[in-house]
Amino acid sequence: MIKKQLYRFYKFIKKPYNVILSVLLIVLGYLTLFPMLTMIKDTFTVHVSESMRLKQAAGTFTLNHWLKVLFDPSSLSVFYKPFLNSLVTSLGACLVALVFGGVFSWLITRTNIRWKKALSSLFIFPYIMPSWTLALAWFNVFKNSVVGGVPGTFQALTGIEPPNWFAYGAFPIALVTGLHYAPFAYIMIGGVLRNMDANLEEAAMMLKTKRNRIVRKITIPMILPAVLSTFLLVFSSAMSSFAVPQFLGLPVRYQVLTTQLYRTLNGINPGQGYCIAMIMILLSVGILAFNQRMVGTRKNYTTVTGKSSNISLVNLKKARNVISVIALILIVIVSILPLVSFALESVILRPGDYSPSNFTLQFWIGTAEENSIANNEAGLLRNPNLWKALWNSLKLSIICAITAGSLGFLAGYGIVRGRGTKLAKVVDNLAFFPYLMPSMAFSVIYLSMFSTRHGPIPALYGSFFLLVLIGTVKYMPFASRSGINSMLQLSNQIEEAGEIIGVSWPKRMGRLVIPIQKSSFISGYLLPFTSCMRELSLFVLLVTPQNRVLTTLLFQYNEKGWSQYSNGINLMIVIIVLVVNAVVNKVTGASIDKGIGG
Amino acid sequence: MPKIELKNITKKFGGTFTAVDNLSITIEDGDFITLLGPSGCGKTTTLRQIAGLETPTEGEIIIDGKKVFSSIDMIDVSPSKRDVGFLFQNYALWPHMTVYKNIAFGLENLKWEKSRIDERVKELLALLKIEEFSERYPAELSGGQQQRVAIARTLATNPRVLLMDEPLSNLDAKLRMEMRTELKRLHRETGATFVYVTHDQLEAMTLATKICLLDKGVLQQYAPPLTVYNKPANTFVADFVGSPTINFLKCKNEGNGVLSSPIGKLRFNRVDGVMGDLGDTPTIGIRPEFVTMDKNGKLQGEVLSSLPSGMETTLRLKVKDYVFSSVLFGSLDFGVGEKIPLSLPGETMVLFDSNGNYSGEGSLEIL
Known part of the structure; x- marks a missing residue:
């Protein structure tokens, strides 16, 4: 009996897509389903800022919010x-x-x-x-x-x-x-x-x-x-x-x-x-x-x-x-x-x-002393805050694009190859779920989820890693959609033709699947990058002065009424995104519109 | 060269749908087997199970005396270690590699030396007569050329078993004929065991040394083509093989060897077959070529349609309340409504019992 179970397990993990799907199930379950459940719970509990008004201790059950x-x-x-x-x-x-x-x-x-x-x-x-x-x-x-x-x-x-x-x-x-x-x-x-x-x-x-x-x-x-x-x-x-x-x-x-x-x-x-x-x-x-x-x-x-x-x-x-x-x-x-x-x-x-x-x-090149009109904020091109935010934005977008893009592609691969199984269906839905979560709510949940230490996971609030984590999960739906689309276009037989002559899985991916689907593969990275570069609501509550990004900086300038700065930053974001898209499109043939459609 | 044994192979999808049901066949060394049946009968699944691309739910597969799959012993050898080649229906050529690279890729993967690879690829290009395309990409080739490349790629590693999944179904009729001849030549030259999936009974008949006919996952008959044609195991087989399809006369058993049929009372004189109870409602199968024009014939047929092809003419003939398909050899044509005298000669009429199973063959006597 045990031997039979073992054998079934062995048969299961021998298929790479099963391994991918299983890992994703655990990771995504924790990163999307858990927040969701936390949120449901939060609609029924008293929060610290409300305990005075409701005259109940924080954490008690209440129907007050819904009412x-x-x-x-x-x-x-x-x-x-x-x-x-x-x-x-x-x-x-x-x-x-x-x-x-x-x-x-x-x-x-x-x-x-x-x-x-x-x-x-x-x-x-x-x-x-x-x-x-x-x-x-x-x-x-x-x-x-x-x-x-x-x-x-x-x-x-x-x-x-x-x-x-x-x-x-x-x-x-x-x-x-x-x-x-x-x-x-x-x-x-x-x-x-x-x-x-x-x-x-x-x-x-x-x-x-x-x-x-x-x-x-x-x-x-x-x-x-x-x-x-x-x-x-x-x-x-x-x-x-x-x-x-x-x-x-x-x-x-x-x-x-x-x-x-x-x-x-x-x-x-x-x-x-x-x-x-x-x-x-x-x-x-x-x-x-x-x-x-x-x-x-x-x-x-x-x-x-x-x-x-x-x-x-x-x-x-x-x-x-x-x-x-x-x-x-x-x-x-x-x-x-x-x-x-x-x-x-x-x-x-x-x-x-x-x-x-x-x-x-x-407002572009003035020194801090010259810009008395804006509280002595240096012109954008001389402003260390801006350079820091620009660097953070680029770093964040590139890392998110790599993680979300790669995970999304693997998810797409696993979902298409494991089509028909329950596991694939569940992962498919899990990978798409973050798309449905309003960014703002998502970030608030992450804020409360990772503000304290949970078992082996340290408190992440204020860390750059938290931004990467939430960006990855939030943008994975784009990448997994484009991954699914491109894998559906690729006949199973293309990979099996390699399998039968003994080409190992990594080599099948690297030499056959990815090169053939090169342009939609790269599109899967482009969409998260673009989205991340221009994201505001997801990060606005999570950034600290240390890891400010361009969009939140823009938001701050705008709130202060320094329209010259916010307009200037906006121009920069748009130009960066357009240039990156154009270059990637020219070099690889990938384009943003290949990613949409799902 | 290897022998392939399938023992009690069953494949279920999703726990409910049975694609292959308790299939046991032995494919002898050097055979050219076709797995034949209507779509959805489990033939491709069977082929993929032999290759290891699909895992049976139960059973055993033995290739060349080596167990490559067993649900009891928990063995499942990966496809690449079964020493089989697989030819895909859509060729599955890698679009980003040239013809040369497509063929060489598998050999590179086996870590062959460069010079040896080159030699082997050139040999295959010559064997399949595609030398001039070696630097082209698959998209720049016609369907027939792509098919040849796919065959070369499959043969490159010298597999001792070649599995083919409807490899000719995407080609036009003329090219298909040509490739059939080509495949027979390859079978002879390579000496490998071929297993070939098709839904085209003509292809199965012409290529195979033995046909394995499946329906709804269940084996119907496993025999050489002419046996399948002349001694079909049941009415399904008789109906599936042969074009135009066989005529079935549904009869009532009157006893004493007399059967009453839609065209009158008949006596079936058995010359061969299993003796057994026919039951109350046996069926007689008559191949269209045995419904012939005969001046002294006792039957009269009215022409409903006539399709002359030059070498032969296919007719729909109404005899009493029954409509026969008939093939007459020679350049003939008839007008609709014309009356033709007919007879049903020969000793290869097939008799099926009430359950539709083969009961024997023999001649018909019209009473």
């Missing part, structure tokens, strides 16, 4: 209103993303619009840039007197004061978030349009179907699953975005769930914050399950043959030049103008005054 969030007169402002605002802005963002991205992907794949290549790569920009980039740009341009004193570029140039609804709140949040995620729609819908078998449309054409009828009856139904996936993806991403509503909602006290989460977690009601976080997680899980069911049942129907013959492009005729120019202008506004705005804001002495005499480079 306050859901069934109290104050629930309206604590939960329901922000919840409604979140719904409104997220739905608005979906609409913007789908219309903008959908129309654009059709123009690029199916018409004879000019400058396709340039337009297409510029269009991805907003996604590569931090999500708040556009928000900050919007703020720079359209801020009005509500925020005190200094008007934005628009008012300075035209003299018209933008109304509140236009400058802050639901409208710009939805618009900016939608524009940020429009590349999602472009990549997913464009992908289907590009790979769709032209025969399907040609068959209808042979039956003398009119062009617009073909679009309505064949093309649109074909891309519907992609539209739905995009919708749900944008919706859940928009629900959990923090920086944009923080920048654009705060001036008019427009609260959404994430900003409410930040307030409560940072304030005296962490218990309520955990409740909100729980609700957000449940919502995300629900959306994801829905998405999987829809896509799962409809998958066969979008069969993408990849055997795309030349599709006859729609001739825009006389409108060609007009549409091309309009598209170019729109994309330049969304993709290039923010950068110009940051550059501009970082070189003017007094914000809001765009006369030539007001321009200065002192």
Whole structure:
């Protein structure tokens, strides 16, 4: 009996994917499931900062948090209103993303619009840039007197004061978030349009179907699953975005769930914050399950043959030049103008005054003594804080990319090879779970989990390692998705052909699997790197002055109102991310859009 | 050269689905075996189990007297140590390596000397007539050329057993014919034992020294091709092998050797077979080539369709309430509705008992 068990165990571990999956199960279980359980517990316990008010000792069981969030007169402002605002802005963002991205992907794949290549790569920009980039740009341009004193570029140039609804709140949040995620729609819908078998449309054409009828009856139904996936993806991403509503909602006290989460977690009601976080997680899980069911049942129907013959492009005729120019202008506004705005804001002495005499480079190269206007903070390029933060950011992003990328790839390998087994399914879900955790809540949990020593694990608060740990876990879903996608494309037989002639597992990976899937393999590293470079909400609560990163430094400058510095840093982050992406893309052919789609 | 023995091999997936059910066969040294059956019958699973790419749930596999798998003795030798070659359905060529590298990779892995590798690769390139492609990448080759490279790569290490999983299914008909001849030549020249999976009964018939026919994981018949054709073990085998398919006359046993069939009363004169109880509802199997045009024939068939191919003509013929498939040799054509006199000659009609199992062969007498 024992011998039989041993043999089964031996048979099990002889398969490399089983070993990978088992290790991941333990590690991910500890790093994702445990925090989740901790959080559930936290919604029912009294926290230190609440014990005075609730007149109960910290750690006692209470239903107070849930009651306050859901069934109290104050629930309206604590939960329901922000919840409604979140719904409104997220739905608005979906609409913007789908219309903008959908129309654009059709123009690029199916018409004879000019400058396709340039337009297409510029269009991805907003996604590569931090999500708040556009928000900050919007703020720079359209801020009005509500925020005190200094008007934005628009008012300075035209003299018209933008109304509140236009400058802050639901409208710009939805618009900016939608524009940020429009590349999602472009990549997913464009992908289907590009790979769709032209025969399907040609068959209808042979039956003398009119062009617009073909679009309505064949093309649109074909891309519907992609539209739905995009919708749900944008919706859940928009629900959990923090920086944009923080920048654009705060001036008019427009609260959404994430900003409410930040307030409560940072304030005296962490218990309520955990409740909100729980609700957000449940919502995300629900959306994801829905998405999987829809896509799962409809998958066969979008069969993408990849055997795309030349599709006859729609001739825009006389409108060609007009549409091309309009598209170019729109994309330049969304993709290039923010950068110009940051550059501009970082070189003017007094914000809001765009006369030539007001321009200065002192916020970039001035010494501390010269910058009395900003509490003697040295110009960015001479500022040791900045260099330290830049170094930390790069170090953190590179390490996170390596760990998350490698683990994600191994997870993808294990999940695909072990397909059908329970173990693979569990690991698949565990590896994706961090994606559903709102960053803010995730970091708070890690904060409490690792603030004291647990068995062999020392207290990690304040350490760089904690940032690496949380970054790795949080970004692994990106890498594991792209790992799964690339492994699914690779026939099992490719590896078996090596196995049968006695090629060892490491060599099979190193010489066969990875080289063949080189570009998507590297894409799996690029996405965590990019995300980490621009991450704010995950790190904002965890950094100490010692391990500050660029984004948190930016946040601090922004809170102090030193807009020149925050704009300058923003410009730097965007440029670093763009340059790294461009270089990696040129050298290896990997690209960020290869990673999305899962 | 090795002999392969499968003993009581059972493979279950997920605890419920049985892919292979208690399969025992012995593959003699130097045989060319085809594993034949409809899709999902367990033939590929069987092949992968021999290779070691799949682990049986129960049973034993012995290659050349050496136990490579045993669920009782807890032996499971890894694929690379079984000395088998495996040819994949989709070739599984490594797209990032040239043809030369693809073939050499396995040898490098065995730490062969460079000069020896070069010699061996050149030998294989010549054997498969692909010398001029040695520096090309797989994507730059046609399907047939890719297949040759895949075969060269598999043969490189000189495996004594060559396992092939529907290797020709992605080729066009003409190329398939050519590669069949090629495979027979390779079988002769290498002297290895070949095990070949296919769902194409014609391929199985033409290539194999012995056919192993499976259905739903259960062995139906394991015999040389002509035996399978002429003495099918059951109605499933009879139906699966042969194109156009065999005609089945479902009869009622009237006793005293008289059977009443849809085309009238018949007497079956057995010349060979297992004597046994036929039961109440035996079946007679008649191959299409034995439904022939005969001026003195007692039956009359009405032509429902006629498909002349030059060498032969395939007909659908209605006799009373029954529709026969018939193959007539020669350049013939008939109009629809034409009436043809028929007879059912020969002594190779097959009789199945009420359970559909082979009962004997013989001639038919129309009463």
